[in-house]
Amino acid sequence: MKVILLQDVKSLGKKGQMVEVNNGYASNYIIPKKLGVEATSKNVNDLKLQKANQDKLAAEQLAQAKDLAASIAEKSIDLQMKVGEGGKAFGTISTKEIATAVKDQLGYDIDKKKISVDEPIKTLGTHDVKIKLHPKVTAQLKVKVTEK
Numbered sequence: 001m002k003v004i005l006l007q008d009v010k011s012l013g014k015k016g017q018m019v020e021v022n023n024g025y026a027s028n029y030i031i032p033k034k035l036g037v038e039a040t041s042k043n044v045n046d047l048k049l050q051k052a053n054q055d056k057l058a059a060e061q062l063a064q065a066k067d068l069a070a071s072i073a074e075k076s077i078d079l080q081m082k083v084g085e086g087g088k089a090f091g092t093i094s095t096k097e098i099a100t101a102v103k104d105q106l107g108y109d110i111d112k113k114k115i116s117v118d119e120p121i122k123t124l125g126t127h128d129v130k131i132k133l134h135p136k137v138t139a140q141l142k143v144k145v146t147e148k
Helices: 023-030 041-074 095-106
Strands: 002-005 018-020 036-038 076-081 125-134 137-147
Touching (some): 002 023, 002 041, 023 036, 076 095, 095 137
Parallel strands (some): 076 137
Antiparallel strands (some): 002 018, 125 137
8 A cells, every 4th residue: 555654654754755555554553643644646646735835935945045145244243352461352252142243233033053153253353153044055244353
């Protein structure tokens, strides 16, 4: 019997796949536990429509992420840090501070976990920070650090 999986099933397949299983396995396990449905022509067409809709949404999200990345690349944020004698900095600039500054100065709500800093920001000047907006899109943001 052909079955369309509604959830990932270990050692059988992933959600949305059409797989061939024994009649007993399908009627006694897969269908009653709502892990899958029988692959009728209606269900196959519904699956195709769902996949088309998901592809369309994914393309829209990718386009939005690219637009946001282009917008972020043109801008920069300003942060201040305490500096002692001889230009020695106290502490580092964290991703949380960067995320807060992006929200306050640019108006974008970006999760601190999506911000990556190659090496800790401990000096004054301009630093490049990467922001992962989408699995395929990474934006570059300039962070200007000045003395408090």
